[in-house]
Amino acid sequence: MTNPIFWVGVLTLAMIYASLAMSLNVESGWGGMWDLGIAGLLAAGSYCYVILTASDPDLGMRFAPGLSMWVAWPLSALFTGLVAFAIGAPALRLRREYFLITTLAFAEIIRQLVVIQADLTRGTVGIANINRPFDSFVTGRDYNYVLLGIAVVTAAVMYVVTRQVGISPFGRTLRAARDNEAVALALGKRVNRMRIKTFVLTGVLIGATAPVYLFYIRAISPQLFAPGITFTVWTALVIGGLGSIRGGLAGALVLIVFTEAVGLIEVDPAHINILVAIEPFLVGLLLVLVLRFRPDGLFSERSSFGAARRSAGDPAGDAARVAGG
């Protein structure tokens, strides 16, 4: 039987990706803003946290205030929100594929800024020895349980926050504007301002998740924030159900556990290249099968909000809410 610590690590990573996927769902699932810049926002939050908590003069960083991680954590979230605002202000003038390409470009710009600002970020070399909460009390293998707890709490907070946003008048208006912008504008909704607020909120949520990702990786370098991380988050969200409240959570759980389980297949070392080639194929097959049999993902947006309305004891539809809200 596999050591449970391994699965604790897998679940930790799944919860981190779940947090990112739920954050992405707010802007992309409900706001209709297909964002390929997740890696950039995650980099902004991660580097903010690392720089603010850095204190070792041997690192040779020109700014290393050595703040407490409990101060740096919320500041990282706020900073990422600011970065999202700086990106969103020009990018949200665009729509569809133009917005998508622009966010991808901004993510790459952030990565290059990290590389260029080597006296602040240590450039391509990166930084190890990330400060982690409670690691003076719990060490070694046991810390994996602490980290899982932190990741679960983070995911739970993301779930509660995104759910509240989703069922709020703001969330309903956001979805209505996604489905028919002309109607939303005709009803007097300030769609552009609403989208910027959503983009900034997503930035704050990703920035709040960033330190947890660093607690897991234990080091930071620009190559950590390659576009692959964005596509993993997107894959999780699509599997779980784009627009669904629970979609990000379920999708990340299924995707990460499935990916790690595939990695456990034992093969002769001489055939490792076959397994390496099959792994992405199997993940792709999972995605295809989910979309074939559940085109809306494991959880659909419709069922998600139907359930939310029922739990709130209110059968009224979104359109009526938008009209009133």
Added chain:
Amino acid sequence: MKRVLIALLAVGLVAVAACSGDTAEDEGPIKYGFLNGQSGDYGPWGHWALAAAEVAVEELNAGGGVLGRQVELVVEDNGSTPEGAVSGFAELTEVDGIHALGGIESDGMIAIFDTVHELQIPTICSTCGTTELDNTGGDMVFRIIPSDTDNGIVGAQVARDEGYRNVAMLVELSEGTESPANVFKAVFTEQMGGTITEDVRFNAGETTYAAQVAQAFESNPDAVYIAAGFETGVPILNEWQRRGYTDIPMIFTTDLLSPEIAEIVSGVEGASAIVGATAYDTENNPAWDAYVPRFEEKIGDPPEIAFYDAWQYDQYIILGLATVKAGTTDGAAVAAAISEIANPPGVEVFSYAQGLAELEAGNDIDYHGTTSNLNLNSVGNLLSPVMAVIHVEDGDWAVRENIELDPTLVKPS
């Protein structure tokens, strides 16, 4: 809610179905992990690296195993990413129960460095040039290739010895290329009084490198220092050839030591490229002479120069001998034995069988590897490695000479 439960149940079933590994035990095979980029950026080297590791483990088992137990090589692909290294290391330690680790690259090593120490897994880094390991390690992590610091210094030394005073730089923005390039620049300008005519930095995967190549080669340099991966090097050299800069000599970093690059350079009359880097002391070396035919039998081709395969081989011979020396698979004991079997005093040995015989006779040993004497300093780095000057000869890379690092040249602060 029902669907959430179904999804969680499905995930649980997958997890349980996948539970088939073991944890470290005192019986059964000794497990050495091989955590390496078989896919991703390091993927092109993965095939050679794994073959070399297998040759070493076959040698250990042919010698009767380690502590009377067979050795099993447990392979995990890290996808050439830090995240892959973290999850791969977790799988190797918590599922497979490895006793020691090899194969890891720089960025992955940095990511698992703390965990390696916490779990007491002796780790040899056979492909880590990162300067981050220059002053750490030696208790659980060891490096048997030269640091990027050494590679940068020897690059400057070669430039000086070739008589170049003005050098332009073309440097890819990645850890493995920037580290030696930054050292090269500091040593060449601050300690040798040389001039950098242009310092051009660029990203991998760009559509064209025309502007960067022109910027560097048209700055009137005596030579151009190119630090890049070979995937980037090919389009750069195509541009170099197309624009007719072929009379300007080039100094390469180790990652450009690929057959494709040698082919391009040798196809241009009058062109010259030189690589001053890496420890590759293979002349009159019994370990190298024994390794080459076995590698060739394994893979069908002889080893390419500095393709990292020889170090992949050496690391498992070291781990095997250190485990025998320690008399146990306990991580701390094996790690403590690594420097003892790699450094003098002791009988010089060049294979696992020789080392095992001497250890069983109660003698200390000093294992010499395929490409260097593998003597380690107090932080587990190679001690004053003999460096190779490599150039293109008859369409392929060949060692022109071996040189000692100039002791007057020091690591830049």
